[in-house]
Amino acid sequence: MQNQDEIKRLKDVVQQLLDEAKQQGASAAEAAFSVDNGLSVSARMGDVETIEFHCDQGIGVTVYFGQQKGSASTNDVSADSLKETVKAACSIARYASPDDYAGLPDPELLATEFPDLDLNHPWAIDAEQAIAIAIECENAARFYDKAISNSEGASVNSHQGTRVFGNSLGFLQGYQSSRHSISCSVLAGTGDNMQRDYWYSVARNSALLEAAQYVGEKAAKRTLARMDARSLSTRQCPVLFAPEMASGLIGSLLGAISGSSLYRKSSFLLDSLDTQILPDFVRIHEQPLLVGGMGSASYDAEGVATKARDIVSDGILRSYILSTYSARKLGMQTTGNAGGVHNLTVESGEQDFAGMLKLLGTGLLVTELMGQGVNRVTGDYSRGASGFWVENGVIQYPVEEITIAGNLKTMLRNLVAIGTDVDLRGNIRVGSILLEQMAIAGE
C-alpha cells in the first residue's frame, strides 16, 4: 500500500533541491526528503504513563563541484530554507579539498526495477487503543508470577514514514514503510537482589506482532530466570551466544569488512577477500528483496540497485560491504551497501536452541552483553556478560558480573555451529552461535 500523492509531494521537493543545486553552480547533486509520523504510548503499574505524538521531517542535500563535496540538512522545508540549505552545502564544497574518489555512482549501477516489497502497513490505532494494548501487555508481565515486584512499563509504538531520494543523474524514487512494536520490561526481587529484563516484538505489519500477552509473559519469564545470579570463577570455556547476541557478533564482522574500515586500514580483516575467515560450513548472504523484510530495499542510500549475493560462502570471504566512495578508494565496484546491509542472513545449521545447548555441553550461554569492548583494528574483544551456566546441555543457574574475552579473528575461525533459532526482528538474521572457547573473567 503506497500513497502515491504523498510520494509525489516529496519528489517535488527533492527535484526542487536538485534544480536549486544546479542553479547555484553544482556539477552534480543528490538529495533526500523523509517524513515520519508516529504514536508512542507507555503504561506502568496498570495505568497510562506517557503519550507521545511524533512528527519528524528532514531534508538533506549533497553537492559536488567537480571533485569537491559539501552536505547540508534541515527540518525546515520552506522554499527559503531549501535555497539556504543548498547554499550552505555549496559553501562547504568550495572549501573542501578535491577528492579523486568523490562523486555520484556510475549511472549504469542505479536501480531500474522497483518491485513492491510490501513494507507499508499503517496501523489504524488511536492513543486509547494503544494504551489498552500496553496495559494488557504490562499486566500479563506483572501478574505472571508473585515474584515480579516492579515494572518499567510496557510500550506500544506505531510509525509510518515516506522517504524519497534523487540525484542529478535523473534518479528520483520514493516509498513508504511502517514499523510497529510492543515492548515490556519488568523487575523481580528487592533491595540488592533485583533483576530486570525485557522483551519486544517488532514488525512492519501490526498483524504480525507477537500478542501483547505473549510479550508481557516472555518479559516476566526472562526476568525471573535471572534471579539469584552468581559470578563464575575465571576460566576458559565454550560460549553460546543467544540469537539476539549473535547478531551483534555478526555486526562486528560486518564492521570489519565494510569499505570505510578497510580504506582507513582500521580493520582486523584487511586484505582478507577470498581467504578463509570462518569454518567452511558458514554461508552469509544478503537478501535485499525479501517481501516484508525489516531491512528490505531495492536500492541503497545512493540509488544503487541492491542485489542478492553471497558475502561469505564455504567460510571464505567473497565480498566486502561497499558504497560508491569506499569502493573507488579500494579500486573496486560498489556492492549497493551505502547506508548498510539489507536482510543479512547467516544460514543455519541443523540444531534448534535445545540442540545447541546440547552441543555446548558444559559452558556459558550469553543472553546479555554490556559495553563497547570491541576493537575493530585489532579484533580484540572483551565485554561484560550475563547469562546462564550450562552443564551437559542443561541450564544450571544464571550468571552475571563476568566478562568474556578473545580475539574476533580466532573466535570466528573457531565457530562451532549456528542454530535454527533465528531472530527475525532485525536486519541481521541469525540463530544462536556456538564458539569453541573464550576467556571468562569473574570473581
Added chain:
Amino acid sequence: MSLSEQVKQTILAANGLLPQDIDRVMATLLSAPVDAADIYFQSSHFESWSLEGGIVKEGSHSIEHGAGVRVVSGDKTGFAYSDRIELPILLEAANNVKAIVRQGQQAQHKIQSASTWPQLYQPLNPLNSLADQDKIDLLKRVDSETRKLDSRIEEVMVSLVAAYDNVLVANQDGALLADVRPLVRMNVSVIMVENGRREQGSMGGGSRSDYSYFLENDRAMDYAREAVRQAQVNLQAVDAPAGNMTVVLGPGWPGILLHEAIGHGLEGDFNRKGTSAFSGRVGERVASDLCTVVDDGTIPGRRGSLSIDDEGTPTQNTVLIENGILKGYMQDKLNARLMGVKPTGNGRRESYAHMPMPRMTNTYMLPGQSDPEEIIRSVKKGLYARNFGGGQVDITSGKFVFSASEAYLIEDGKITRPVKGATLIGNGPDVLTKVSMVGNDMQLDSGVGTCGKEGQSVPVGVGQPTLKIDGMTVGGTSL
C-alpha cells in the same frame, strides 16, 4: 539586547509568533486539571568538518528548529512536538497532549520560575568564530604536524564540530526562560603500524565556547600528541590479565566509572519508581568514607554545564555521596514533585522532539589526600587503567562495565608492561565501598563525553582523582 530578547527574536519573531500566542497555547494546556505544563522552543545550528587521507574531504551543516509541548498530570505525561513553530500547529499539539489527563486529578501545581541565574558561557555562535578557510587550515596543520611525530603513523583522522543552540522554555507561571548554548569539540585519531601490527590512538576535547578554544595553549596539537602516545603504548601492549584484582584508575576521564557505577543509579526517575539498585538508600553508606561525589552543572564553560536545564531550572552543585553516605538524587521537575523534593537542575532533553528526564551534568569525585605515586607503590599486583572508552550500566542489578583503552600491569609497586584494552565489570552499590585510597590529583575530563539514556544523547562531563579499588573483575584473555 538582553539574552532573553535575543532568543525570542531568533525563535519566536523569526517564525512570526507573538508573546500572546504562547499565552494561548499555555492556556489550552492548562484548561485541563494538570499539574504542570511547558513549551520548549529550540533553534539549533550544527556543523562538522573532517579530514582523512590528508585532505578535508567532507563537511556538513544543519539547521533544525521546533517546539515541544508537554502536560504532566500526576506521574503521567502527554507530549507532542513539531518542526513548524506556528500557532495553529502548537494549539493542535496542545489539544492532543491533554488526552493524558483523566478525571479526578489534582489541580495545577504552583511554581515560581527562577528570574536570575549566572551565565556559565558566552552566548556566541561558534560556527562563526573562525572563517571556513581557517577551519580547513587548522585541520590540515594538525594532520601534517601529527604525521611528523612518528614515522609509524599510517593514517590520521581529525574532526571538528560545533553546535549553536538557542532554547526558550515557557513555563506555566508565564515565565519565558532563555539560554544560548555554544558547544565545540575536536578529535584526533591515528593508526600506527609496526611489523604488521596495527594499533590506534585517539584523543579529543571541547567546551561550551568557540573554536578559539583549540588554538589556545596549543590544545589541538596536545590532542594529537596524546593520540600518538596512546597508539605507541598500544603497539607494545601484551594480553590483559583476566580475573579479580586491585585496580588503580587514573585521574580525569576514568571518572566514567562514577557516571556508570553510581551516576545513572542516582537519577530521580529510577529511584521514584524503585527500579534502581540505589532506591530508598538515602542516608546509607554506599562508598568508603574517602569518597565524596557531586554532580555539578555550574562549572563555567564545561561541556556538561548548563546555565539553566531544559525545564528552566538553574543548575547547581548537588552532593550525591558525602564521605561515603548517599545524600540525594538528581531530579527533574516531575520526579522531584512526586518524591517531595526540590528539582536539582538535572531536567535535560536531547532536543525539542524528546521529553525531559533526569540526566547528569558534570559528575566527579572530590580530591583526597594520597599522592598518586604512593597509591601505585601500595599495590603488589594489579592493573593501572589510565584511559577508557565507553561504559554501560544495568541500573536495576547495579552491574556496570567500562572499557580500558590504555592500561598497565602494576608489579611490586611499579607500573610495568602495557596491556591490551579490557572491559572492567563491577557492582555499582559496592564498588565504591572498596575504594581504599583517593589521590590529591582531581582532574576533569577534556570535554568529550556523551551520555545515552532511553535513546537520548546529551553532552556530559566526568572527573576524578587517582583511585585505588581493592578488587574489580578485569576482562582480559591472559588467565
